[in-house]
Amino acid sequence: MKTVENLPERLRQLRLQQELSQENMADMLGISTTAYGDIERGRTELTISRLEKIAQVLGVSLPDLLGLSATTLTETEWLRRENQRLNLENSRLRQALDQWQRKFQEWVAAALVRNAQESRERIGFK
Incomplete structure (x- = not known):
């Protein structure tokens, strides 16, 4: 699915827009920096609950995070x-x-x- 393939890059872009480092994201998610880095590199399968938490930290809806919302x-x-x-x-x-x-x-x-x-x-x- 194209959305899932683009998810790591989308996470990175949204994080940078919020001026957050990988370390900041990892701290807010309660995981290690290495674990968060693996998420952005697409090496980690994400659960819905983890995706929801990431969306919350980034201040976007889950559909927006996944690229499912209508484009603005x-x-x-x-x-x-x-x-x-x-x-x-x-x-x-x-x-x-x-x-x-x-x-x-x-x-x-x-x-x-x-x-x-x-x-x-x-x-x-x-």
Whole structure:
């Protein structure tokens, strides 16, 4: 399974992000530094309880630790998607505005015709 193969490297990256040494991790997990080093080298089979403890120490969920969670979007990807969403909303609003403008023009035209007819009737034209 690709996730398990990448787990030792993922552990290392997460540990380094937390600015922890292998010695710090080993102490927090209650194991020797050599035993923790073997975990990061992929030489140790991990139990679920050990994985949960590692996830807790690193401040991540177990699915995140295992790489099973949905990947987070990069800022660029998020901005691209947000731009797409805003463009769609802008297009929808333009269509609504166009409809209201047409309706307004129809109302104005109808009012002008009505006023013209009323004026003609006042002066005696039918």
